Amino acid sequence: DTEVTQTPKHLVMGMTNKKSLKCEQHMGHRAMYWYKQKAKKPPELMFVYSYEKLSINESVPSRFSPECPNSSLLNLHLHALQPEDSALYLCASSQAPSTGTVSYEQYFGPGTRLTVT
Amino acid sequence: GQQLNQSPQSMFIQEGEDVSMNCTSSSIFNTWLWYKQDPGEGPVLLIALYKAGELTSNGRLTAQFGITRKDSFLNISASIPSDVGIYFCAGQLRGTQGGSEKLVFGKGMKLTVNP
Numbered sequence: 327d328t329e330v331t332q333t334p335k336h337l338v339m340g341m342t343n344k345k346s347l348k349c350e351q352h353m354g355h356r357a358m359y360w361y362k363q364k365a366k367k368p369p370e371l372m373f374v375y376s377y378e379k380l381s382i383n384e385s386v387p388s389r390f391s392p393e394c395p396n397s398s399l400l401n402l403h404l405h406a407l408q409p410e411d412s413a414l415y416l417c418a419s420s421q422a423p424s425t426g427t428v429s430y431e432q433y434f435g436p437g438t439r440l441t442v443t
Numbered sequence: 444g445q446q447l448n449q450s451p452q453s454m455f456i457q458e459g460e461d462v463s464m465n466c467t468s469s470s471i472f473n474t475w476l477w478y479k480q481d482p483g484e485g486p487v488l489l490i491a492l493y494k495a496g497e498l499t500s501n502g503r504l505t506a507q508f509g510i511t512r513k514d515s516f517l518n519i520s521a522s523i524p525s526d527v528g529i530y531f532c533a534g535q536l537r538g539t540q541g542g543s544e545k546l547v548f549g550k551g552m553k554l555t556v557n558p
Contacts, residue, residue: 330485357544368531368548369486382545416485420544431476431535432546434485 329353330435332417338441341407347438349400349417357422358400359432360392363414369434375400376422407442414439449532449549456522458558464530465516466549472534475508475515476546480529489530490517522556529553 330351339345349358357376361369374382375394389411391403400417414437421430449466456462466475474493478486490501492508492515499506505518515534519526532549 332485366551368551369546371545374545414483418485422544430544431474431488431491432544433488434478437483437485439483 330417330419330433332415332435332438334438335436336439336441338443339404339407340443341409343407344403344405346404347402347415347417347440349402349419349435350398351419351433351435352398353419353433354397355419355421355433356397357420357430358394359418359420360390360400360402361416361418361434363416363437369416373402404440407440409442412440412442447532447534447547447549449552451552452550453553453555455555455557458522458524458556460522461518461520462522462526462554463516463518464532464552465514466532466534467514468534468547469513470534471512472536472547473512474535475506476533476535477504477506477515477517478531478533480531480551482528486531519554522554524556524558527554527556 333348359374360372363369371384372386373392378394389406393401416437417435418432420432447466447468476491477489480486490506495512496510497508503520529551531551533546535546
């Protein structure tokens, strides 16, 4: 099973709203990722969690706040977003190498289509 | 930062034809991945390549990890209508201690298959 699930599938929010995106995997992966994808562009990395700790933040604005409550769950809390934040938000997971000697492929969820009005 | 050059950017082919696409980089990668993405969906992993020179098949798909570790190609044989979508290559660096991995994506190739 290589399934990563994301909820909701679609989200429309105003610029003053607070909402959260959720991601879940049950593959025993210890690395989880958030990506943002604009139309006709490749995914752009936002955050990486490794063993439930934030290991990479790609200079993402603070209106995006990630959270990893446990090894299976990843949340992205949204507050005071701008219309240009409208995009497909993708979650991914992979095994997390502890020694840096191997690479593991990332599996993506179906994404949440976010529209900010 | 690292960039991947993926070509061609789009292809229009007839059902039954073969198609090839490739990615090149100025940097070495430890792993090459090929993904397919349908509109409004997440990328689906097609093939993962781990060793320089490795040639791997998955059904009608064949991919190779270049010997220099700076390039990879993907071939699709006998295309069918459901092959339509956007194909992304991605190079992956080995994680540092602590297990963080980063993917560098190509810009994607949009494939159209005419029945």
